[in-house]
Amino acid sequence: MDFGLSQDQKLMVDSLEKALAQLCPLERVRAFADKDEPVARDLWAGLAEIGVAGLMIGEEHGGLDLSLLDAALAAEAFGRHVAPTPFLGVTLAAIALRAAGSNAQQSRWLPPLAAGEVLAGVAISEAVAGARDGAGVNAAGGKLTGTSLFVIDAAEADLFIVADNAGGLHLVAGDAPGITRIALTSIDLTRRLGEVRFKDTPAEPLAGGEALPRLRDAAWTLLAADTLGAGQRMIEKAVAYAGERKQFGRVIGSFQAVKHLCAEMTAELEPCRALVWYAAHAWNAVPDEASLTAAHAKAHLSEVGRFVARTATEVHGGIGITDLLGLHYWFKRIGLDRQLLGGPERLRHHAAVIQGLVAA
Amino acid sequence: MDLSFGPEYEAFRAEVRGFLDRHKDEYPGPARPTRADALAWQRRLIDNGYAARTIPKAYGGYGAEPDILKSRIIAEEFTRARAPTGMAGQGISMLVPTLLEVGTEAQKQQWIAPTLRGEIIWCQGYSEPGSGSDLASLQTRATEDGGDFVINGQKIWTSTAMQADMIFCLVRTEPEAPKHAGISYLIFSMKTPGIEIRPLKTMTGHAEFNEVFFTDVRVPQGQIVGKRGEGWQVANATLKHERGMLGDPNQAESRLAAITDLMREETVGGERLIDNPVWRDRLMKMQARVLAMKFNGLRLISAQLNGESPGLAGLIVKLQGCDINHELAALAIDALGELGVLYGDSPHLRAGGSWQQRYMFDLGLIIGGGTAQIQKNIISERGLGMPREPKLAGA
Structure with missing residues (x-):
């Protein structure tokens, strides 16, 4: 053990x-x-x-x-x-x-x-988180037609992994005919999302039937881990700032009102580390618990991440919301992680479904 | 990362399971309600190493080497079998570890074995009306007179004082010394003349606590544990045991399972609660918190096995654990709606009113054993290295 x-x-x-x-x-x-x-x-x-x-x-x-x-x-x-x-x-x-x-x-x-020589885009948002604005991709006769939104790392992808409307996965070469890439601008400028349109685009099926759920669970866990790291850094920045900034003749970190905010962020985020570890480990070693813990990890990190992002910014006071300080990059990173491939409400619904608490 | 226990431990698990199966007719409970039943079960558990497991044989324990995995397996199997675990009163969980750490040989011989067997019940005399979070400011005085200490003062929040045979008590013996250096740790009989106990009824309607008044209570000087003036260090050795007890993730997990059952069974206007997406969402939110603390518990066990300091993962347990337990009771009450405010012996009452009782009693656990605010001071000062609040002159 x-x-x-x-x-x-x-x-x-x-x-x-x-x-x-x-x-x-x-x-x-x-x-x-x-x-x-x-x-x-x-x-x-x-x-x-x-x-x-x-x-x-x-x-x-x-x-x-x-x-x-x-x-x-x-x-x-x-x-x-x-x-x-x-x-x-x-x-x-x-x-x-x-x-x-x-x-x-x-x-x-x-x-x-x-080798880091080719890059990949992943277009599974509709299949995992539901379709917005009529998006969706149909597969027929070895070709894909339709639109995928919120495609991860779409901009210079040399290949795409695409989920169709029936939940099947396809491999598409980046230079295949009929592909149009449109950049989507999100609040988080540290990552690139895209809209990718396919028109009679040749695609190779990825045959394994359970591939999409496994891919989704892995994606949820990695997004949860991203929020864990961003949230941890925001707490460290808040503690460091509270140890330097003086008001009323004292460092503000000596005021309980400020200290307790830092303690609350820590008390919420620290158990999340074990949750992410467990979900990731379960994906490889405890398959029965993998989807439940992945969904909970992403949903819970989204909630705790939002609390930490807001609270750490508040500890910084006015400087916290300026572009100059740059704390907003973490705030927005956590914001994108929360919505990408399904927000917490959707993921908790998934958790209830796979435990048989409700029909799908 | 390895979550398996290995063959040695799985054999041990089978052994525990076999024991519980063989002796299930001896479980104290509704069918075997007497004190004699409870004492017989406790003795059976000690003899087999399922209670007082690591206490030396010389002092009435089982004498096993500490093994956190075996302790965990015992806890898991007792929960699974719904078997009553060994006694865990304040004598066993707090006084015994203290005596083992700082007691004299004579004190160990005299007190540990009968305490473990459940023959002596203890209560804890720490808090006072004027000394809660600032426990070290306590004012109950013990003055020397002949070979005795003479105690005057008052304690509060003394659970089990009514049943207790003995008390372990913090008193001020050196009023001139700085507040942490003037305290001593005494043990004495609750039958000593001059002790008055008044039940303290709380918002639950029950007296889970008491106030204890001391008027010229005479205690022989030999009944001090540790040195005179060092009672604060002696007490702190055991406070850490109490905080561990108050954040137990197993309790939250079984409560969550009970609420899941409740939501499956209860209907409102013909609709099961679990079929309502709002209730389901609240249940799933709590499940995530409970799982996170359960896995955090695995982290703590591993840290202990590897001889590492658990750090922040340990410091947050009391704050998070007590909050989760209270929130779980709140969820059950909300799910019950108007049924959730019924109490006492009312018609239509669910689960004997236990959710309502927990909702109120658990608020006390958020406050007791170091308030949530004190916990936040500990997390930020010891865990995050933030500066202490400057002391007021004279405080």
């Missing part, structure tokens, strides 16, 4: 911290957010060098063959640093390919994904 991180996992977290401190200071995030830069190629190349692009890809395809818990630790680090990485798209595509791809599909795509 050991519910904790292994030595290797602790070392990975340390090396990611070091890499991100160097590759992804706030100025780099700000430069990405302020310009029309679709992908932070320098950052991704640096991360691919230490194996991040192939975390969940098998060794035979040049990856590290690690677990979802390892990927969640990486996602947490990216949340901590509000890092503009294509990690989510690449990792989810690798998961889909490993779960449901043919040998040929895996050999074609996994090695360049692991």
Whole structure:
């Protein structure tokens, strides 16, 4: 019995911290957010060098063959640093390919994904979170037609993983005919979302039947981990600021009104770490509990994340809402994590359905 | 990450399960309600290592090496079998660990074994009307007279004082010393002349607590635990045990299961509560919090196994655990609606009024054992390293 991180996992977290401190200071995030830069190629190349692009890809395809818990630790680090990485798209595509791809599909795509040479977009929002504005993709005769919204890392994707209206998954080459990409601007400028339209676009089916639910559960867990990292960093920033800022002749961190806000954020967020760890571990090792804990992890982190984002900003006072300080990048990161692939109400409904508390 | 216990522990689990099955006719409860039944069960548990497990044999315990996984398996299997666990009064959970840490050999020999067997019931004399969160300001005085301490003063929030044979009590022996340095820890009989007990009725309608008044109560000086003036350190050794008890995630999990059953069974206007999306959403929200604390508990066990400090994951348990328990009772009451305000022996009462009782009693647990506000001071000061509130002159 050991519910904790292994030595290797602790070392990975340390090396990611070091890499991100160097590759992804706030100025780099700000430069990405302020310009029309679709992908932070320098950052991704640096991360691919230490194996991040192939975390969940098998060794035979040049990856590290690690677990979802390892990927969640990486996602947490990216949340901590509000890092503009294509990690989510690449990792989810690798998961889909490993779960449901043919040998040929895996050999074609996994090695360049692991090397950080190709990027992947993931278009599953309609199938996972419901369709908005009439979106949806129909598959017929090996071709896709329709629109997918809120596509993760769409901008310069070399391949897409696309869910159709029946819940089937497809692999689409980025340069296939009939694809139109439209950028969606969200509050969170550290990540890129897109609308992708397909018109008679050739697609290869990803055959495995359970692939979409597994992909969805992994995505929920990684988004929860992103919020965990972002929320943890916001608390640290609030505590540090409260230890420096003086009013009424004292540092404001000595006032109980301020201290208790920091204690409340901590009391809410700290148990979330165990929830994310468990959900990630369950995805690999306790399949019966994986979907329930993934849904709860994302829903609960969304609620706690919102509380932390608001409260940490309040501890900073007026400077907290300025662009100059940049705290808003974390606030907005947490905001996007909450809605992407389903908000907490929808996920709690899912949790009730899979426990048989209500019909689907 | 490894959630399996391994073959040695699974064999132990089978052993516990076999024991509970063989002895299920001995469980004290409605069918076996007497004190003799309870004492016989306690003795059976000690003899088999399911109570007083790690207390040395010389002092009446089972004498096993501490093994947190075995303790956890015992707790799990007793819950599964709905078997009464070993006694856990303040004597067993707080006085015994204190005596083991700082008691004299004679004190250990005299008090531990009969306390473990349930033959001596203890109460705790810490809080006073003027000393709650600021416990170290307590004013109950013990002055020397011949070979005795003579005690005058008042304690409050003394649960089980009515049944108790003995009290472990904090008194001020050195009024001139700084407040933390003038306290001693005494143990004495509740039958000692000069003790008056008044039940303290709370908002539940029951007297779960008492006030205890001391007038010239004479206690031999040998009944001090630890050194004179060091009672604060002695007491702090056991307060940490109390806080652990108050944030138990197993309790929240069984309450959540009970509310899920309640929502499946209760109907309003012909509709089951569970079929209403608003109630379901509230239930699922609580499930996420309960699961998070359950997994946090796994983290604490692993930290202990690996000899690591649990850090923030430990400091937040009392605050979160008590809040979750209270919120669960609130959810049950809301789900019951108008039925949820019935009480006492009213017609239509559900679950014997236990949700209503918990909703009110658990508010006391948020306050007791270190208030929520004191917990937040502890989290922010010890956990996050934030500065203390500047002290007022003379406080």
